[in-house]
Amino acid sequence: MEYVTSEVRYIEESMYVPDPVIAMAIKPKNSKDMDAFSKAVNRFTREDPTYRIQWDTDNKETIASGMGELHLEIYAQRMQREYGCEVVMGKPKVAFRETLVAPLEFDYMHKKQSGGSGQYGHVSGILEPLPLEENTQVVFSDETMGTNVPKQFIPAIEKGFKEMCNKGMLTGHKIAGVHFRVQDGSNHMVDSNEISFILAAHGAMKQAYERGAWMVLEPIMSVEITAPEEFQGTVTSHMNKRHGIITGTDANQGWFSLYCEVPLNDMFGYSNELRSSTQGKGEFSMEYSCYLPARSEVMEDLTVQYEALTQPSEAPKKKSSRR
Template sequence: MPLSSSINCGNFHDKIVEKVQGVQPLLDGVLSYLPCPTEVSNYALDQTKNEEKVELAGTPVGPLVALAFKLEEGRFGQLTYLSYVSHFFNRIYEGVIRKGDFIININTGKKVKVPRLVRLHSNEMEDIQEAHAGQIVAVFGVDCASGDTFTDGSVKYTMTSMNVPEPVMSLAVSPVSKDSGGQFSKALNRFQREDPTFRVGLDAESGQVGMHTIISGMGELHLDIYVERIRREYKVDATVGKPRVNFRETVTQRAEFDYLHKKQSGGQGQYGRVCGYVEPLPTGSPTKFEFENNIVGQAIPSNFVPAIEKGFKEAANSGSLIGYPVENIRIVLTDGASHAVDSSELAFKLAAIYAFRQCYTAAKPVILEPVMLVELKAPTEFQGTVIGDINKRKGLIVGNDQEGDDSVVTAHVPLNNMFGYSTSLRSMTQGKGEFTMEYKEHSPVSNDVQMQLVNTYKATKAAE
């Protein structure tokens, strides 16, 4: 029988149309999330015009504007001794980039040469001489961080800045062997470049470099992954401390200060008086610390005012409740006094530090804790158990929807109550539950929690 006579052409056509129509929503989704780079509107911020929004043409004609959006230590990374990053992936939004060109990192102001330009497909690299707007390429030998913008120097544009929230959890880590300190530092430097939400600092109380390194991130899992990467990729065994939630402190009412720092110990003494008040910033304020100099006249010489501001900032780095940074405060300087001989920058800085400590208690300080937006998904049969557990963790249920046979619960939960939650959720739901968690805000803790945290802090300080 001929092939043509064995097929009903009408039915065959209908089946093809049905298949295409079934795939069309998927294709529409792909086009929506991954459009042609030259057919979408991309915007940059003009740094010479107070970050005015500028639409990019998305064509090779025009100034070069490129974004470093991913860093990776590739197969040739160990040959670059001055840089932990062997190359960065670069998305070109406008203009042309060529091998041998000099480009400027707008974020750092550094001018660098493009030594090698490659196009990547899977794990294969193809050397190219130039790349145009809309393409993604990799550049070797360029020192930068994720989110840096590069231009040819004719414009001072940066791509829309990323919203990087403050870390909500910290972890003390240190290399087991002193000999691996170099690799340990190399790993931390690389991770900071790759991930703007990953921070590295030192324990302010110990001040011992390398022995009390504090890594901070967006959660328990986030930090666990980086500790594992240190071990796996850099062969460094690390000692890990207990995760610590990043609390904050703030004030709730205005409080006056009037402090005179006077010290005489033979020779030139120290003299500085500062007067003013501290108050909370309005809700939603874009800044966390403000300093205003409202002194009329020359009660305090203007050259000492920066030292006073520095003293208040330093004092705000450690609140008296539990030793965490104080934020959302405004310091207003209204008056003061100086001495022709004994006044100095150090004297006024110390006066500011003591003045802040003097008025802090009167400003009714409170402790702020990070609150997370948690979304849970579990079979409906476990809904009651899951919600009950969230309530025990002092979470606030803000949404409860049905998705097929699953219940989707949205809640705001204090991060301090979410330790080990993945294990608890698996136990409650026979391994069928899952959740996502992201930072929402810092909110005041309850009175009983504040009292508990303050007592724990005092006991720790007394033990030291």
């Protein structure tokens, strides 16, 4: 930006702030320290534009980003020393998704009578997976004919379906890539109401988990790595260990670029690994590419972890397809 006065011309350049290279989950060790944590975050992010804090709405956790693990560790120590707020840091959660493997029919009736007006809602139809290119979406469609399911209750069914998509019953992650097609049902003149059909949709989704085959999707990242050619073998080996798929390579004046697709769950800690194995000369960037089925061992680990958090009586009967 340029300023001109009658005597002097001033030219100001904007400050360059590099993008963070590492991110870690962070939270106060004790919930009572949340106020001190907020004060520390507000101060440190104003002082240092390379230190960033954001709330991950998908995984419900706070993410700290910076220029390296030491950078983040120093601020964690300052929070404890200057604000008396001890924090816990760790690997950020990955936004896995649950999806259906094959179409299935559902037919669920919600009926409750406890004196006076009761509840009655009945829905039937088909739940089917969406194509691969649409596997991050959830779709609802009304295919009912006649008055078996009054039209004023269709929004309630859609609401119940989308509420269930917020938390799957296989690993606890969101449901994606499914199409909920309501085709028929029934109602009661007195007992049918909005809540009845919301609960009927809930029951239909639970029924789908009991009868259907489900799998886990994981985010795949497009990664570009640049380093001196002497380290190409080492870098390629590291990507193979992280289950990356090499999509291309390029070389120019003693440097090479490696292009690959890697599961986000396997990229944690790669920044330090790349720098230590390339004498600090290697760089990489990554961006979201798509969701693909997770490996069987990843799915198994997520399922076991989720079942350990739920009560045995709440664990749903389910079938899973591991690919």
